Every structure is written in C-alpha cells, then in structure tokens.
Amino acid sequence: MAGTLIRVEQLAKEYRMGSNVVPALQGVSLEIQAGEFVAVMGPSGSGKSTFMNLLGCLDHPSGGSYWLDGEEVSQLSGDELAQVRNRKLGFVFQHFNLLARTSALDNVGLPLLYSHMPLHERRQQAERRLQQVGLAERMDHHPAQLSGGQQQRVAIARALVNNPQLVLADEPTGALDSRTSIEIMALLQQLNREGITIVVVTHEHDVASFAGRIINFRDGRVIQDHANQAADAAAMLA
Amino acid sequence: MNFAATLRIALLALRVNKMRSALTMLGIIIGVAAVIVMIAVGGGAQARVEDQIRSLGSNIIMVLSGSMTSGGARGGAGSQPTISEDDAYAIGREIEEIQAAAPTLRGNGQVVFGNTNWSTVFYGITPDYLEVREWAVIEGRGFEPAEMNGAGKVALIGQTVARNLFGDASPIDQVIRVRKVPLTVIGVLDRKGQSMTGQDQDDILLMPISTARKRVLGAAMAKSRSVSSIMVKVRQGQDMSAADQRMRELLRQRHRLQPGQDDDFFVRNLSEILQAQEASSKVMALLLAAVASVSLLVGGIGIMNIMLVSVTERTREIGLRMAVGARGRDILTQFLVEAVTLSLIGGAIGILLGVGGAMAVAELAGWRTELSGASIVLAAGFAGAVGIFFGYYPARKASRLLPIEALRYE
Ligand SMILES: Nc1ncnc2c1ncn2[C@@H]1O[C@H](COP(=O)(O)OP(=O)(O)OP(=O)(O)O)[C@@H](O)[C@H]1O
Numbered sequence: 119m120a121g122t123l124i125r126v127e128q129l130a131k132e133y134r135m136g137s138n139v140v141p142a143l144q145g146v147s148l149e150i151q152a153g154e155f156v157a158v159m160g161p162s163g164s165g166k167s168t169f170m171n172l173l174g175c176l177d178h179p180s181g182g183s184y185w186l187d188g189e190e191v192s193q194l195s196g197d198e199l200a201q202v203r204n205r206k207l208g209f210v211f212q213h214f215n216l217l218a219r220t221s222a223l224d225n226v227g228l229p230l231l232y233s234h235m236p237l238h239e240r241r242q243q244a245e246r247r248l249q250q251v252g253l254a255e256r257m258d259h260h261p262a263q264l265s266g267g268q269q270q271r272v273a274i275a276r277a278l279v280n281n282p283q284l285v286l287a288d289e290p291t292g293a294l295d296s297r298t299s300i301e302i303m304a305l306l307q308q309l310n311r312e313g314i315t316i317v318v319v320t321h322e323h324d325v326a327s328f329a330g331r332i333i334n335f336r337d338g339r340v341i342q343d344h345a346n347q348a349a350d351a352a353a354m355l356a
Numbered sequence: 357m358n359f360a361a362t363l364r365i366a367l368l369a370l371r372v373n374k375m376r377s378a379l380t381m382l383g384i385i386i387g388v389a390a391v392i393v394m395i396a397v398g399g400g401a402q403a404r405v406e407d408q409i410r411s412l413g414s415n416i417i418m419v420l421s422g423s424m425t426s427g428g429a430r431g432g433a434g435s436q437p438t439i440s441e442d443d444a445y446a447i448g449r450e451i452e453e454i455q456a457a458a459p460t461l462r463g464n465g466q467v468v469f470g471n472t473n474w475s476t477v478f479y480g481i482t483p484d485y486l487e488v489r490e491w492a493v494i495e496g497r498g499f500e501p502a503e504m505n506g507a508g509k510v511a512l513i514g515q516t517v518a519r520n521l522f523g524d525a526s527p528i529d530q531v532i533r534v535r536k537v538p539l540t541v542i543g544v545l546d547r548k549g550q551s552m553t554g555q556d557q558d559d560i561l562l563m564p565i566s567t568a569r570k571r572v573l574g575a576a577m578a579k580s581r582s583v584s585s586i587m588v589k590v591r592q593g594q595d596m597s598a599a600d601q602r603m604r605e606l607l608r609q610r611h612r613l614q615p616g617q618d619d620d621f622f623v624r625n626l627s628e629i630l631q632a633q634e635a636s637s638k639v640m641a642l643l644l645a646a647v648a649s650v651s652l653l654v655g656g657i658g659i660m661n662i663m664l665v666s667v668t669e670r671t672r673e674i675g676l677r678m679a680v681g682a683r684g685r686d687i688l689t690q691f692l693v694e695a696v697t698l699s700l701i702g703g704a705i706g707i708l709l710g711v712g713g714a715m716a717v718a719e720l721a722g723w724r725t726e727l728s729g730a731s732i733v734l735a736a737g738f739a740g741a742v743g744i745f746f747g748y749y750p751a752r753k754a755s756r757l758l759p760i761e762a763l764r765y766e
C-alpha cells in the first residue's frame with residue numbers, strides 16, 4: 119500500500135461574490151502517501167474546508183492540478199467526478215448528513231446504490247460495515263433514534279461501504295463531546311491501520327494529536343507541515 | 357442505478373410526506389375522474405343520437421300536409437289534407453335522386469286481443485315504408501301485393517305492441533281488432549327503440565294503406581286520396597338538398613301553386629336535423645372533455661409546485677447523494693420517477709373514481725353514459741404525461757445542483 123495517493127500542485131480556489139473575489143486557496147502544493155493519517159488545522163476561514171472539498175472532488179479548482187491515485191482529476195467532468203467519488207472516496211461530515219426516516223442499514227448502503235449493486239449484496243455489505251463500527255444491533259434504527267456518536271458511526275460505515283482508498287472527514291468530531299470524539303478517532307485510527315488513507319480537518323489539537331502528520335493552513339496557504347507522534351486513541355479509552 | 361431501486365426511493369419519499377402526497381394526487385385524481393366521467397357523458401349523448409339516426413334510417417326527408425290559406429287565416433301543419441298518395445308515387449317515379457317515397461296514413465286507437473287491449477298508433481303504409489325506414493320483419497312475413505291492393509285484413513306489429521298484447525306467446529296468425537276491424541297479425545317488426553322526440557317507436561301497428569283508408573279510418577277517408585305524410589328516402593350518395601329542392605318544385609307544380617304563393621306542404625329533412633344534433637353533441641362531448649382536462653392541467657401544476665418545494669427541501673439530501681456517487685441523471689431520474697409515480701397512482705385512483713362516477717351518473721341522473729376503454733387509456737396516458745411534463749423542470753433543477761453547493765445549503 120505504498121505510493122503517492124494525492125498530489126496537488128499550485129491548487130487554487132477563488133469565490134466570486136459579485137465584483138468581490140475571495141481567494142480561499144492560493145496555490146497549495148503537497149503530496150499525501152497512501153496509508154497516511156493526516157490532520158488539517160488552521161484558523162477559521164483559512165481554507166481547510168475548501169481544500170477538503172477539492173480533495174473530495176466535490177468542487178472544481180480555479181487553478182492548479184490535482185492527481186488522485188495517478189489520475190488527473192482536475193480535468194474530469196461532473197459525471198466522471200461522481201464516479202471517482204463513488205469508487206475511491208468516503209466522506210464523513212460534521213453534521214453526519216444521514217437521510218432522515220431511513221434506516222441505518224439503508225443509509226450505509228446508499229453509495230452502493232449508485233454503483234449498481236443488487237439489493238441483497240448491498241444489504242450484506244452495509245451490514246458488515248455496521249458490524250465493524252459496532253452498530254450491528256441498530257441496523258433498523260432511523261437517525262433520529264440514534265445518539266450523535268452513533269450517527270457519526272453510521273456515517274463512517276457509509277464512508278467505508280464502497281471500500282474507498284481515501285476517507286475525508288471535515289470536523290467529524292465537531293458536534294460530539296470529548297469522549298465520543300476519542301471513540302470516533304479510535305475508529306478512524308483502526309481503519310487507517312487497515313490501510314485506508316485518512317484526512318481529517320479539525321480545530322482541536324487533541325483531535326489532531328491522533329494523526330501521523332499535521333498540516334497547518336493560514337490565509338489559503340500551507341504554513342506548516344510536520345510529522346507527529348500519533349497518540350493511540352484506543353489506549354486512551356481503555 | 358436500477359429501476360426497482362429508483363422506484364423504491366420514490367415510494368419511500370412519497371410515504372415520508374403522506375398527507376402532502378395525497379393532497380398533490382388529489383388534483384390528478386379529480387382531473388382524471390372528471391375526464392372519464394365527462395367523456396362518458398358526452399359519449400352517451402352522442403351514442404343516443406347515433407342510435408336515433410340508425411333507427412330513423414339514413415337520408416330521410418319527410419313531407420307533411422301544409423296549411424291552406426283561407427281568407428287570410430292560415431292553419432298549422434297538417435290542418436288540411438293537401439298531399440296525396442299520388443304525390444308520393446309521382447315523387448318516387450319522377451325524381452332521379454329519390455330511392456323510395458312512402459305515403460302513410462296515421463291514426464290511433466285501441467287494439468284488442470281476447471280480453472287484453474292496448475292503445476297505440478297505427479299507420480297505413482305501402483311496402484316502400486319498410487324500405488325507407490330500413491325496418492325488418494323479424495318474425496312472420498311482410499305484406500303481399502294482393503293484400504296491398506285489396507285492403508287485406510292483415511297487420512304488422514311493433515315489439516311493444518306484441519309484448520303488451522301477447523306476452524311471450526307468438527302473435528303470428530292471431531286475430532286482433534283495431535277500431536273493431538279484425539286484422540290478422542302476419543309479422544313482428546324489429547326493435548327500434550326511442551325516437552328523436554323520446555317516443556317509443558316500437559309502439560306501432562302497420563297495415564296496408566288501402567286497409568287503413570277503406571276499413572279502419574272511416575267513411576270520410578274512404579273516398580279521399582290524401583295522406584298524413586310522405587316519407588322519402590334519398591339515394592345513397594345523392595345531395596339531400598338538391599332532392600329536397602326538386603321535390604318542392606314537383607309538389608308546387610302538382611298542386612298548381614302560383615309563383616309567390618306559399619307552399620301548401622312542409623318538408624322536414626329529418627336526417628339533417630339529426631346530423632346537426634350529432635354534430636352539436638360531438639362538440640358538446642369535446643367541450644366537456646376539454647373543460648375536464650383543464651382540471652388535469654391544474655393537477656399537473658400542483659405536482660410541479662410540490663416537486664419544486666421537495667427539491668428545495670431536500671437540497672442537502674441531493675448533495676449527499678451526489679457526494680456518494682449519484683450523477684446528475686440519477687438525481688433527474690429519481691425526481692422524475694417520483695413525479696410520475698405520484699401522477700400514475702393519482703391516475704389509477706382517478707380511473708376507479710371516474711368509472712364509478714360514470715356509473716353513478718347513469719344510475720342516479722338516468723343519463724346514458726358510454727365508458728370507453730380508449731378514454732381510460734387516454735386519461736391514464738395523460739396523467740403519466742402530466743407527471744413527466746410537470747416533473748421534468750423540478751427534476752432538472754435538482755440534477756443541475758453542484759454537489760458542494762447542495763451540501764452546504766441551509
Ligand atoms: N461558497 C462560498 N462563497 C464565497 N466564499 C466562500 C465560500 N466558501 C468559502 N468561502 C470563503 O473562503 C474562505 C475559506 O473558507 P473555508 O470554508 O475553506 O474555511 P475553513 O478553514 O473551513 O473555516 P472553518 O474552520 O470556519 O470551517 C473563507 O474566507 C470563506 O468566507
């Protein structure tokens with residue numbers, strides 16, 4: 119599982135607000151190797167989410183290039199990007215973004231719906247992932263019947279269901295208390311040990327301390343990028 | 357994304373907002389039901405007129421005795437016997453366009469058989485009458501020439517008369533009395549149903565015109581040649597109004613009317629009247645269906661409205677689906693299927709309601725309704741089309757959202 123998974127060069131993004139141009143990202147160049155666990159930090163408005171959305175193929179850069187797994191995705195069309203997201207990426211959001219009035223099982227199986235997997239296989243895969251995040255007993259529960267931590271676990275199961283190479287999490291613990299945050303980080307660490315590359319955006323140093331590399335942003339630029347002796351979240355819970 | 361999965365998502369989305377889905381459907385339900393009922397009512401009216409045309413026979417012109425002007429006072433139609441049997445024969449003989457002209461003598465009276473009796477109209481006729489009216493004898497036989505010329509004591513009876521006098525027994529060869537004159541029933545006429553004016557055309561008795569004149573109608577008639585009316589059939593493919601015109605000229609000439617003098621007869625082009633009625637009932641049926649389809653249109657706008665609201669409400673859901681791999685066309689299909697499902701379920705309920713409604717109208721109002729398979733298929737197809745048409749815009753709007761903007765939507 120070695121090799122470069124992400125390479126960005128002079129990646130830029132500006133938002134046009136009428137005659138105003140907001141430069142959210144101003145020429146970011148970096149590489150992330152397969153199997154890394156990266157934390158992205160920085161003050162509010164420094165461009166972290168903008169960067170993540172570009173990495174997640176959810177948005178088009180206004181300048182620069184982006185290679186994901188050797189493929190230059192900054193050139194792809196909307197439909198092709200959808201396929202890339204479907205095959206290679208998993209997302210975890212701050213506010214979970216689960217479908218209301220839909221069972222945990224169906225929420226987790228959602229990405230597979232768009233890869234044309236038959237229903238029973240979809241169920242099987244979703245079940246397996248829910249087991250993996252420790253929610254085998256909650257499969258038929260709707261999001262409203264789950265705690266915040268449980269909802270985020272369902273969201274992580276959904277991010278994993280398509281066997282992604284890269285999981286992107288924008289403030290995954292932002293809506294959770296500190297113990298639940300550590301639980302979620304332990305889960306992400308476990309996945310990382312299994313070989314999945316993980317990029318997490320966070321404000322909290324405690325959360326970033328579980329990553330093996332920390333990248334600091336300011337004003338749309340990388341100001342610091344250093345390795346980190348990762349703490350073991352599972353051990354902290356024991 | 358396969359169709360079953362899309363359909364499941366659509367049904368799920370509709371179930372989540374049961375009340376809203378039901379109310380949205382209501383527009384389509386009412387529209388489809390209205391279209392079906394209105395087409396059934398319009399079709400019924402049209403079918404009634406068509407039946408009347410069929411029972412009258414095609415290309416019929418009626419000549420009636422007119423008024424004689426005496427000292428400035430003019431009588432109504434038939435107030436004076438001005439047309440004669442010979443006029444009828446002359447019309448049949450001399451006018452190219454005319455296939456047959458049947459003189460009739462009309463009367464009414466009590467018909468008696470054993471100890472039952474029935475009041476009916478009777479006509480003295482020539483065999484041309486049956487030809488003109490395209491009326492068949494379904495049991496027994498028609499009049500023989502000898503009976504025609506010799507005032508034979510024979511009669512043909514309509515279905516209503518047969519039923520009332522004889523019940524289920526055969527009337528053939530039974531002797532009945534009309535105004536005390538004994539006549540032998542030699543045949544029964546085919547069923548004709550109601551006339552234009554709502555009269556029962558099967559409540560009738562026919563006898564040779566000579567019999568009516570000499571034996572039944574009494575001494576005053578016996579010496580005259582006059583008739584109540586002449587029924588004329590124009591040949592197939594001939595111009596009715598040209599035949600009408602030539603007939604008027606012939607009659608004026610025969611009656612020795614001076615130019616400027618009024619006609620002493622009336623000509624009624626019955627087929628034309630019925631055709632006009634048919635045309636107007638067609639327009640009526642179309643109008644009814646058009647008005648009903650307006651409500652279907654309104655129902656469609658309702659669907660569009662709700663789908664637009666739904667797309668806005670579910671923007672984050674759309675964003676999420678896109679983030680996990682839905683392409684624009686997957687989203688488009690999803691919302692389109694949702695709209696079409698809504699309209700088709702509404703359409704199905706509307707069809708049931710419309711069929712029931714048409715039956716209720718027939719039962720309660722006593723109107724004739726004609727439920728046609730075509731109208732049901734049409735209504736169902738229209739409902740589906742409404743779903744596609746009015747669902748497309750909101751669905752396209754949803755599919756064009758950018759994933760990141762949809763995800764961020766508050
Ligand atoms: N859709 C948008 N339209 C206009 N400006 C935007 C948009 N999204 C972000 N920006 C601007 O771009 C800059 C970077 O925003 P971004 O969301 O990446 O910050 P962030 O680092 O994630 O901040 P936070 O920690 O508060 O989430 C900000 O100045 C923001 O106002």
Ligand SMILES: [Mg+2]
Binds near residue numbers: 166167168
């Ligand atoms: Mg952010």
